Amino acid sequence: MQRNLNIITRKAERRSCRIFGKVRYLTKEVDARILDMSVTGMAVEIRAPIHAASGSRVQILADDLGTLQGIIRWSHNGRLGIQFDPNSNARAQVASYFRFFHKEIKPVLTR
Template structure:
């Protein structure tokens, strides 16, 4: 898709006719978080709106027109597109192929109500420290969500263990081990990580 029109913070381009805006079937999704992957980085960015042809994302990281993005709204809803404008912490993304935005939002709402729903996660490879009643030890963080962390470690880490997780950069959260097997564990964080802390996994990588 060739785009040479001026950027506009409320849509994909500034010169869309009013009729085009009406038929683009735009929906506000202010409170939805997407896991965005791009070359050399990934993070959680906020979805500000979505249409059949594109979406607006908000993040404080540097983004450039022409960047390719893979956008996961859930484990099953994944989109690809290209940044067509970026300014003031927001960017517009044109999808590689049109979607049915209305049906997609219905699907996402249904998924969130399901008992098997799992929030999007970011794949990370970083050292961290956990502190339990037994003392402190080093672990590897293999994935992060706002409410949880996947850990790889030596020895046992029993289900129900209460701990403090200290991430690279000094971010600290208390949590409880929800599952553990063969040197891997999942930790539920009692206070969620801030979305802004997870806009780029580069801050956590060694």
């Protein structure tokens, strides 16, 4: 049995990161942590619900990245998948972050 769920996956390479910031939807702003990122989008963990549907436009505010414009593609258990707005300069901002500021995340616990 084959299931075709029509899930669109991110084509660009994801890189783990640990960036703190905020997600703004309309007038509501919540604390967030960026879990992974590529030049086309990011996965974000939010501390409080924002009640935004897939397709909603949001802003991501982070000191390391500046302000990024995006569209919510999925949400599940306090996490959001955000695709960057192709008409914004988000791709250049993310590429610049990876080139100049990003440090690889190392596990906190060792075995």
